[in-house]
Amino acid sequence: MSYACEWGDCSFVSDNFDTFYEHVRGHTTNFFCDLDDVNDDSEENDCQWRQCFSDSFENEPELIRHVLFHAYHANLKDLGLKAQTKAELAPCTLDPHARNLVPEFPEQFHCLWENCDVITSCPKYYYRHVDGHTGSTVKEWPHSKILCKWKDCTFTSTKRFKLKEHCRTHTNERCFSCPNCGGLFSNKTKFTDHLRRQNTMESESYQCSHCLKYCASERILRDHMRHHINNVKCSLCDMTCPTQSALQHHINFRHSEEKPYSCDMCETSFKMPNDLRRHQQTHSPIYSYTCEEEGCNYAAKALQSLRRHHKVWHESPVTEQGGRYECHICCVRYTRGTALTKHLKKQHTFRWPAGHKRFRYKEDNDGIYRLQTVRFESVELSQQLEASRKEQAISEEMTPDEDWEAPEESNHQELTNMTDQEYEDQLRVTSEKRRK
Numbered sequence: 001m002s003y004a005c006e007w008g009d010c011s012f013v014s015d016n017f018d019t020f021y022e023h024v025r026g027h028t029t030n031f032f033c034d035l036d037d038v039n040d041d042s043e044e045n046d047c048q049w050r051q052c053f054s055d056s057f058e059n060e061p062e063l064i065r066h067v068l069f070h071a072y073h074a075n076l077k078d079l080g081l082k083a084q085t086k087a088e089l090a091p092c093t094l095d096p097h098a099r100n101l102v103p104e105f106p107e108q109f110h111c112l113w114e115n116c117d118v119i120t121s122c123p124k125y126y127y128r129h130v131d132g133h134t135g136s137t138v139k140e141w142p143h144s145k146i147l148c149k150w151k152d153c154t155f156t157s158t159k160r161f162k163l164k165e166h167c168r169t170h171t172n173e174r175c176f177s178c179p180n181c182g183g184l185f186s187n188k189t190k191f192t193d194h195l196r197r198q199n200t201m202e203s204e205s206y207q208c209s210h211c212l213k214y215c216a217s218e219r220i221l222r223d224h225m226r227h228h229i230n231n232v233k234c235s236l237c238d239m240t241c242p243t244q245s246a247l248q249h250h251i252n253f254r255h256s257e258e259k260p261y262s263c264d265m266c267e268t269s270f271k272m273p274n275d276l277r278r279h280q281q282t283h284s285p286i287y288s289y290t291c292e293e294e295g296c297n298y299a300a301k302a303l304q305s306l307r308r309h310h311k312v313w314h315e316s317p318v319t320e321q322g323g324r325y326e327c328h329i330c331c332v333r334y335t336r337g338t339a340l341t342k343h344l345k346k347q348h349t350f351r352w353p354a355g356h357k358r359f360r361y362k363e364d365n366d367g368i369y370r371l372q373t374v375r376f377e378s379v380e381l382s383q384q385l386e387a388s389r390k391e392q393a394i395s396e397e398m399t400p401d402e403d404w405e406a407p408e409e410s411n412h413q414e415l416t417n418m419t420d421q422e423y424e425d426q427l428r429v430t431s432e433k434r435r436k
Contacts, residue, residue, distance in 0.1 A: 003074050006100065007067075008048040017075050021124060024071040028064045051100040064121040065105040072123045073102055076177035076184065083176060083188050090199040092180035099182035103172075112170070114149035127173045134164045193220055210376075212363060229376045233385065240377055240385075278302055312336060325361060328370045337361050337369065344371065 003020035005012040007027045014020040027048070047054045047063075049070045084091065109126035111118040113133045120126050137146050137160070145156040146163050150170050157163050165187070168175075174184035176191040185191040196216035206221040207214050210228050215221035230240035232247050236255045241247040252258075252271060259269035261276040265283045270276045287299035289306040293314050300306040312323075312335055323335030329348055334340045341359050344350040352358065361369040377385070 006050040061121045077179045080176045081179040089195045094181040112151040
């Protein structure tokens with residue numbers, strides 16, 4: 001593969017990655033040599049790599065880290081292309097406009113291995129350096145465990161490759177990149193899953209029995225179904241989440257008043273970067289997205305608006321009952337979920353599920369969305385919740401067994417505790433149905 005430099009108008013191409021890497025490094029030297037002649041507000045302070053939107057580098061090491069990762073990223077794309085070709089997979093179909101976006105590195109790469117204090121701005125050297133530590137670790141006995149000597153880490157393994165994989169959690173190293181969209185992946189399996197998810201025929205895939213999503217393989221289906229099982233509980237409310245990252249997102253969104261993401265064109269601030277990006281699209285004078293349905297002249301500035309328009313006006317089945325959102329009690333239909341929510345609260349006196357600020361609707365086999373009335377929780381979490389409820393009952397001088405179940409007339413979500421065996425049985429049945 002040829003490595004092409006994408007810095008500004010540079011047309012340098014090399015078949016050797018080390019030569020290409022050193023060429024890219026040279027751009028950083030020239031960049032700072034010219035800064036004295038450039039106004040601080042000039043766009044020359046921005047990264048000149050094509051389709052990269054990073055700017056305002058405060059010092060030379062920060063710029064070097066950023067630009068050298070562009071070069072390293074090019075090598076990861078090459079590895080991804082080779083893996084895609086070898087596995088005979090169809091290419092990625094995502095929008096390639098963000099293919100050159102790379103992670104931010106506010107600090108230097110710092111090795112925290114025992115008796116090592118190497119600091120560098122070069123990602124290639126840093127990752128090779130840490131690999132050298134894992135490769136040189138010696139076993140005391142043939143079957144003894146290898147200890148990770150990263151600061152404050154107690155990980156052990158009998159396999160050296162497991163230690164190398166583990167160390168990537170310390171360094172955040174990525175080993176493959178999608179040649180089309182630029183996505184970064186820690187191993188080949190995750191990269192190939194990325195491609196399979198986009199190029200899977202329904203007749204050749206496995207379907208989740210809970211949300212009806214199609215997965216490319218049984219392993220991907222198993223990983224997907226774990227996201228339906230809540231394992232952690234918020235300490236500030238009754239919300240339960242499948243992962244720690246989902247819980248942190250919930251805390252930031254529901255319990256924090258901080259809005260660190262501010263629009264530079266108005267005074268609006270947001271809690272999440274995605275919300276800011278959607279808002280910034282409203283400032284654009286260009287209506288970039290148009291409806292492709294015949295006879296429809298709708299246009300929108302944001303893709304989210306177009307999707308909402310298409311869902312409301314073009315995806316609703318033409319029936320006497322109305323739209324795609326149906327009340328599971330009286331079968332009344334609405335074109336919008338908000339209208340069904342108002343109906344459930346007013347006509348059937350439903351309440352929000354514990355820890356939630358809205359109802360969740362699930363698409364059934366007939367294409368109609370109905371209220372999701374089941375929430376899966378792990379056995380361990382269910383036991384913790386039960387113990388907490390009993391403690392609360394005792395503190396209120398109540399008998400733990402009294403009033404334990406909600407009254408029949410109350411409309412709570414049903415909590416289903418799923419054991420590991422029940423989980424495997426459900427997966428096996430789902431897989432067998434898809435094979436038939």
